[in-house]
Amino acid sequence: WYKKGGYIMKGEVLDHIYNLSSNSIRPITREEIVKLVSDTESKLGFSLSGYGLEDRPYRQYFSKEVLEKDFPRERISKIALEKAESIKDLVAYRCDRKVTFGELVENSIKFANVLKNDYGIKKGDIVVICTPSVPESIYAFFAINLIGGIVRPIDPTSNKEYIEKCIKESNSKCLITLDLFYSKLKSIDSVDQVIYLPIKGSIPNMSKFEKSIIGLSESASLLKIKSSKNKKWVSFYDAIKKYENSNLKMEDIIEPYEENESVAIFPTSGSTGESKGVVTTNENFLSSLYKQLYSEFDIDSTDSMFNPMPPSSSYFWYDIVLAIVWGVTTSLSPLFNPVNCAKEILNDESTVALVGPLLIQRICDYVKKENEKGRYVDFSKKKHLISGGDLLELSLEKEANEVLGKCGSSAVIENALGTSETCGPAQNPNGVLKNKDTYYEGCVGVVFPGNDVAIFAYDSENNTRCIDDENYNKGLMYYEVGEICYLASNPNVFKEYYNDRKNTDEALITHSDGTKWYHTGDLGYIDPAGHTFCMGRKSGLIVRDGHKVWAPKIENVAKEITGIKDCAVIGIPDEKEKETPACFIVYEDYVNEELKKQINSKLYTDIITKLDMMHAPTFYKELDEIPRNLMMKTKIKDLKCIYFEEIEKEKEKEKCKKKSIFKRLAVKSK
Numbered sequence: 001w002y003k004k005g006g007y008i009m010k011g012e013v014l015d016h017i018y019n020l021s022s023n024s025i026r027p028i029t030r031e032e033i034v035k036l037v038s039d040t041e042s043k044l045g046f047s048l049s050g051y052g053l054e055d056r057p058y059r060q061y062f063s064k065e066v067l068e069k070d071f072p073r074e075r076i077s078k079i080a081l082e083k084a085e086s087i088k089d090l091v092a093y094r095c096d097r098k099v100t101f102g103e104l105v106e107n108s109i110k111f112a113n114v115l116k117n118d119y120g121i122k123k124g125d126i127v128v129i130c131t132p133s134v135p136e137s138i139y140a141f142f143a144i145n146l147i148g149g150i151v152r153p154i155d156p157t158s159n160k161e162y163i164e165k166c167i168k169e170s171n172s173k174c175l176i177t178l179d180l181f182y183s184k185l186k187s188i189d190s191v192d193q194v195i196y197l198p199i200k201g202s203i204p205n206m207s208k209f210e211k212s213i214i215g216l217s218e219s220a221s222l223l224k225i226k227s228s229k230n231k232k233w234v235s236f237y238d239a240i241k242k243y244e245n246s247n248l249k250m251e252d253i254i255e256p257y258e259e260n261e262s263v264a265i266f267p268t269s270g271s272t273g274e275s276k277g278v279v280t281t282n283e284n285f286l287s288s289l290y291k292q293l294y295s296e297f298d299i300d301s302t303d304s305m306f307n308p309m310p311p312s313s314s315y316f317w318y319d320i321v322l323a324i325v326w327g328v329t330t331s332l333s334p335l336f337n338p339v340n341c342a343k344e345i346l347n348d349e350s351t352v353a354l355v356g357p358l359l360i361q362r363i364c365d366y367v368k369k370e371n372e373k374g375r376y377v378d379f380s381k382k383k384h385l386i387s388g389g390d391l392l393e394l395s396l397e398k399e400a401n402e403v404l405g406k407c408g409s410s411a412v413i414e415n416a417l418g419t420s421e422t423c424g425p426a427q428n429p430n431g432v433l434k435n436k437d438t439y440y441e442g443c444v445g446v447v448f449p450g451n452d453v454a455i456f457a458y459d460s461e462n463n464t465r466c467i468d469d470e471n472y473n474k475g476l477m478y479y480e481v482g483e484i485c486y487l488a489s490n491p492n493v494f495k496e497y498y499n500d501r502k503n504t505d506e507a508l509i510t511h512s513d514g515t516k517w518y519h520t521g522d523l524g525y526i527d528p529a530g531h532t533f534c535m536g537r538k539s540g541l542i543v544r545d546g547h548k549v550w551a552p553k554i555e556n557v558a559k560e561i562t563g564i565k566d567c568a569v570i571g572i573p574d575e576k577e578k579e580t581p582a583c584f585i586v587y588e589d590y591v592n593e594e595l596k597k598q599i600n601s602k603l604y605t606d607i608i609t610k611l612d613m614m615h616a617p618t619f620y621k622e623l624d625e626i627p628r629n630l631m632m633k634t635k636i637k638d639l640k641c642i643y644f645e646e647i648e649k650e651k652e653k654e655k656c657k658k659k660s661i662f663k664r665l666a667v668k669s670k
Contacts, residue, residue: 013050020479023525025394025442025533036528048528053454053475058530061438062295062449069450071290071491074257076282077145080324081105081250087327092135094304095332096204099135101324104142109248110240111143116253118239119174119193123148123255126170126265128191129311130154130163130177132334136197136236137311138320140176145263145282148255152265152277155312155629156181164188169499170265179235180214182221186230194233196225202334205344214335257282265498266314266420269633277498280314284423287491289322291448292425296434299352303383304329306350308336308359315388318424319354328352338632342366351381356389358566358632360400360413361559367403380408386429388416390633391536393556394442417444417484417534419520421494421507426486426520427453427532443531444524452487454517455480455526458538465509465519473513476525481535484524488516542571542579547614554581554615557606563591563599568626568634572619572643582643583617586625596622621646 014037021028041048043060059067072079081104084092088102115121127144129151131137137153144151154166156178167175167190177185179196188194200218203211225233263285265277305323307330309316323330331348342363345353355363367377385404387397392415400413416429427447431439438446447453454475457466465483466472476482486493488508496504510516523541524534535541535550542549551569558567566586571579583603587596600620607616627638 010050013048017050017478017528020477023479023481024527025535033528040529050477051475052478052526052530053452055528056452056530057526057528058446058453059449060530061433061435061446066294066449069290069294071283071287073259074282074286075145075254076263076285076321077108077142078250078254078257079286080321081108081142081146083325083327090327091329092324093138093330093332094204095133095135095202095334097201104135104139104324105250106248107136107139107240108142108146109250109253110243110246111139111236112146112253113243113246113248114239115143115149115174116147118242121147121149121174124150124262125174126150126152126172127174127176128152128154128163128167128170128172130156130158130175130181130185131197131311132156132178132199132202133307133309133311133316133332134178134197134199134202134334135332137176140195140197140236141311141317141320146250146254148258148261150262150265153311153317154267155310160184160188164190167191176236179221179225180218182225182233186224186228186233192232195236195239196233197236199334202332204331204333205337205340205347206335259283260495262495264314264317266317266423267312268420269629276500276503278314278420279495279498280423281495283491284494285318285321288318288423288425288448289325291450291492292322292428293325294449295428297428297432298434299326299328299384299432301327303352304331304350306331306333306345306348306353308333308341308344309354313424314420315354315418315424338362345382346377346379349381351383353382353385355385355387356632357387357392357396358390358628360385360387360392360396364396364399364403367407377407379404379411382409382411384414384432385411386414386416386432388418388425388429391534391540391552393552395556395560397442412439415442415444417522417532419522421518421520422486422490422492423494426492430531438531440527440529440531442533443527444534445532446530447486447532448490448492451490451492453526453532454485454487455482455524456485456517456519458483458523467509467511473511473515478528479525481523481525483538484520484522484532484534485517486520488518490518493518542581544574544580544614545577549581549615551581553611554583554607554617557610558583558585558603561599561602561606563588563595564603566626568639569617570634570636570639570643572640574618580618581615582619582621582639584621584623584626584639584642586623619643619646 018030018033037048040057040060048055084101084105090101091098092101092104093099127149129137129140141151152170173192175191176195178199180199260281262279263282264280267275305328307319331350341359370377397413404411412431414429414431416425417427418425427445430443430445456475457472459466507519509519521538522534523538526532536552540551554569555567558564564585565588568584569581572582574580627635
C-alpha cells in the first residue's frame with residue numbers, strides 16, 4: 001500500500017498507472033504521479049481507485065456549493081439583453097466603428113418586431129443567417145431568439161447550391177445575408193424574404209485602398225438591387241425604420257421560455273466529411289456560460305475580447321453571449337485574414353484573444369521575423385490567449401509560451417477543447433481560471449463544475465468502440481488513451497443532429513448500464529488530478545500495420561523545418577499496411593526546386609529520427625495552400641480527393657506507357 005497525507009492507493013494500482021503514463025504527451029516521473037495522486041486524495045478525502053469515471057478527480061477544484069449550483073432557465077436573448085440594458089452606455093462592439101450595448105438592445109428589439117409583425121416569423125420557424133460577423137448579424141441572432149425562432153447560421157463562403165439546400169431543408173421563410181452577396185444569391189426563390197446587411201463600417205485593420213475596393217463592390221451590389229426592383233430584397237435599416245420612434249419593450253415581443261426548445265442549428269466543421277447540423281437549446285448556452293462564471297474566470301469588466309471567429313461557429317455565439325454577461329467589449333473582425341493575424345491581434349486593444357494553433361504558429365513566426373529585423377514586439381497587454389478549433393501540439397504550446405514571455409506578457413497559451421455539440425467549450429480552458437492550480441502544461445483544462453467527462457475504450461486498429469466489452473462502462477484508467485466522452489445529461493450537450501437520426505444515435509449512445517454519453521470522436525486521457533488531455537481526432541490516428549501513427553506528430557516535425565510554411569497529414573489506404581500517412585506541404589515563397597529537395601530529405605530524416613519509420617509518409621504532394629475551413633481546421637475530405645485524383649493521374653500515365661510499349665512491339669513485330 002502507498003500512504004501519504006492520510007489517504008491510500010494500492011501500490012499495484014499506482015504501478016499500473018505509472019506504466020500507463022508512457023502514453024503521456026510529455027515525460028512524467030513516478031514522483032510527479034505520486035504528488036498528483038496525493039494532492040487529489042487530500043482534497044477529495046478518499047483513496048483514488050485509478051479510474052477517472054469512478055473517482056471524478058476534477059471535482060477537487062470546486063466547492064460543494066459550486067458543484068451543485070444551478071443556472072437560470074430563460075431565453076438567451078432575455079439574459080443577454082437585460083444585462084446589456086444595464087450597461088447601455090458602454091461599448092459592446094468595435095469593428096471600424098463603435099456600437100454600444102444600448103444600440104444592441106434597441107436594434108435587436110426593433111428587428112424582432114420586423115420579423116414577427118411584418119414577415120410572419122413565428123415560434124419554431126428557422127431563419128438562415130449567411131453573413132460574416134458584422135454587428136447587424138448579432139442583432140438578428142437575438143431578435144430571432146426573442147420571438148422563438150431558430151437561428152441557422154452557415155458559412156458565408158458557401159456556394160449558392162449549399163445555401164439553397166439549407167434553406168429548402170429548413171423550410172425557411174427568411175434569409176439574412178450581405179448586400180455583397182446579391183449577385184450570388186438573387187436567383188434563390190425558395191424564401192419569401194431576404195434581409196441584407198451592410199459591410200461598410202465593419203471592416204477594421206484594412207488599408208484605405210482595400211476599404212475603397214470593398215466600398216465600390218458594395219455600391220455596385222446596392223445599385224443592382226435597386227435597379228432589379230426585387231421587392232424580396234430589403235435593407236436591414238430600411239426594415240427597422242418603421243419602428244424608429246416606437247416605444248418598444250422586450251416584454252411585449254418576447255415568447256415565453258420553454259424547456260429544451262431548439263434555438264439554433266450550428267454546422268459542424270465538416271473537416272472529415274459532410275457537415276451536420278447541431279441542434280442546441282437555451283440550456284446548452286446558459287449552462288456553460290454560468291458554469292464558467294461559477295468557476296471564476298480570471299476575466300472581468302476591465303477586459304475586452306478579440307473574437308475573429310465566423311458566425312457559423314457555435315463558439316462565436318457562445319463568446320458573444322459570454323462577453324455581454326461579463327460586460328466586456330468585443331472586437332469583431334468580419335473579414336479576418338489569418339495571414340496577417342499577428343499584426344491584427346497585436347494592434348487590437350483587447351486583453352483576451354481567441355486564437356487557434358495555426359494563428360499561434362503565425363504569431364510565433366511574426367515575432368521571430370520582427371526580432372531578426374531588430375524590432376521588439378510588445379504583447380504585455382495580452383492577459384489571455386485561448387486556443388481552440390484544432391489540436392494544439394505541446395511543442396507549439398511551449399514555443400508560444402516562451403515567445404509571450406520574451407514579449408513582456410505574463411500570459412500562457414490556454415488550450416481549450418470544444419465542439420459544436422457542446423455549444424462551444426466542453427471544458428474550462430487550461431489556465432483561464434483564477435485558481436491557477438487548474439493549469440497543467442499540455443492539457444485542455446478541467447470539465448465544468450457539476451458536469452462529467454470519461455474516457456472509454458476505443459479499438460483504434462479496427463476503428464470501433466469496444467461497447468460489448470464487459471468492463472467498458474467502467475471507463476479507462478488514468479493515462480490510458482481512449483475516446484473522450486461527456487455525460488449526455490450534462491446540460492451543455494446538444495439535443496440532436498438536425499434531421500439526422502443515424503448520426504445522432506452514433507454520437508449520443510446509451511450504454512448497457514443505462515447511462516447515456518456523448519462520444520466526441522476525440523482521443524485522449526485523464527490524469528489523477530482531473531486534467532483532460534486530447535491526442536487528436538480519431539481521423540488523426542493512422543493505424544499502420546498494427547502500429548499507431550499520429551498525423552499531428554508528423555505535421556509538428558514538418559512545421560519545425562525552415563522553408564515549410566504549412567503542412568497537413570492524413571491516412572490513405574494501403575494494400576499491405578492497411579493505412580499509411582500522406583503528407584501535403586506548402587513551401588515558403590523563396591524556396592526553389594533545389595531547396596525543396598533538401599527540405600524533403602531533411603523532413604524524411606527528422607521523421608524517422610524524432611519519431612520512427614512507421615511515421616514516414618508514403619505519399620508527398622506540394623500544394624499552394626492547405627484547404628481549411630473558417631475555423632482553420634484542415635479539410636481532410638478535400639485532401640483525400642486530391643490524393644485520389646493524383647492516383648488516377650498515375651494510373652492514366654501507366655496506361656499510356658503500356659500502350660506505348662505495345663505499340664512499339666506491334667511495329668517491331670510487323
